[in-house]
Amino acid sequence: MTMNANLREKLQKGETAFGLWVTSEEPAVSEVAALLGIDWICVDLEHGYINYKAVAGHLTAAKGSGMSVFVRPPSQDLEAIKRSLDMGAHGIILPLVDSADEVRKAYEHFYYPPLGRRGLGGERSGKWGLGLEEYVANANDELMFVPMIETQKAYDNLDEILDEKVETIFLGPGDMSASRGAVGEWEGPGVAEINLDILRRAKERGVASGIVARSTEEAILRRDQGFGMVSLGSDIGLMIRQIRSMSEALGKTSVGHRWF
Template sequence: MNEPRRSRQVNEALRAKLAANETAYGLWVTSEASAVTEIAGALGLDWICVDMEHGYLDYRAIQGHVTAARGTDLTVLVRPPSQELEPIKRALDVGAHGVIVPLVNTGDEVRAVSQHVYYPPLGRRGIGGERSVTWGLDLTRYVRGANQDLLFVPMIETQTAYDNLDDILSVSEIDAVFLGPADMSASRGAVGEWEGPGVAEINLDILARARERGISAGIVARSTYEAIARRDQGFGMVSLGSDLGLMIRQIGSMTSALGRDNLVHSWF
């Protein structure tokens, strides 16, 4: 019981990279297979994001990924399905180290969501006896440190959010922001495009304005070339893709090289 909580060590490692303006590489996880997280940790990735906004993953899957990350320096973030209290607090209760919150549009929305992440006096998250507190055995330590340890990352992925960027970035609880080029494109009328007209410039403007405030920005890369470019542009969090997307990409590349026609395409 005298050992420090693993989630605190993990988030401190990621925070240290971001503070040093180093790029922290991650993986978007869309499968329930905890082996994906074990491999990500063994390969030395810095973070994963378990995606509950899309797909079929539930809290049992999150717990499996959190368990698989134990003993590594891997931060486990969750993208909840909404900005509501229940999915955020339950993801944290089963052990997630923080949240990447989708589709925020204003500073007031970000402030409201932060209430779901933190215990009083910063927020209104309730105290439970679940996995995050080792079923109550480590409750005091976790509760006392959670408001400093947990990572809170809103997504900037609509034109409205971009219009309100300064207000959003003024929220003191933000640890980083994550960009969503496809949804940003859709909100500007370019549905189905990853970076529609003007979005590449918006991405770099968000990055610059966030860095001026000492806030890191994250984004998904869809190839090795793009990951290198995002690193060189100064993004603090770069996702190398998604678990299933990377598998599709590799299989498609191999079957194409073997002369088999396919229509393989994966955004992630």
């Protein structure tokens, strides 16, 4: 099965592909997501406590489903990108990309020669060496590299980043707000307008944009605004959302709020 075929088809048709942010190591989360028809998931190694063994579990759970499995590595370094891809990830959602130069440096780790200098390894991605030739022949075309636009610097350098042959970007409103002085706010002053400006400018260049929604209503809004990838939230966040809703309906007091 061609990696990311279903996701790319939706993006190319201008449809919205709905996803899930995975923060738990439990592979059943990804298995259920695939059974429910979720288009993509992002296993988050940047925050939280899960590790590469957990990534392998999620990839195994999603195998054969047609659901794209992305990893958000903890950094832009060689090790984080290479290990995620060697585990079999279908793409990378790269955090805190500020410039086109950072995109080019990450490409070095992401692509095999001649586009980059990713090393060969007989790991899970190449079926433990049994399918390495096929994987290497197709990886540069099939894998998806998705930089996150989540700082004021990235916004300032947006055109240059979009020029680096990216097909999809992902917005981070919380970190964008923090970089503009509104730490702890999801969409601080001016960020809602920035999100739509990024969406518009990317679309003009044929680049899809992704974003996290924090409620059903927000997911509908983002779809209608034209976002190509919309996360319905995180696994733990969705559990909290449902438990809170039921608890409040039963007259119990809710505690706190979660971003997504």
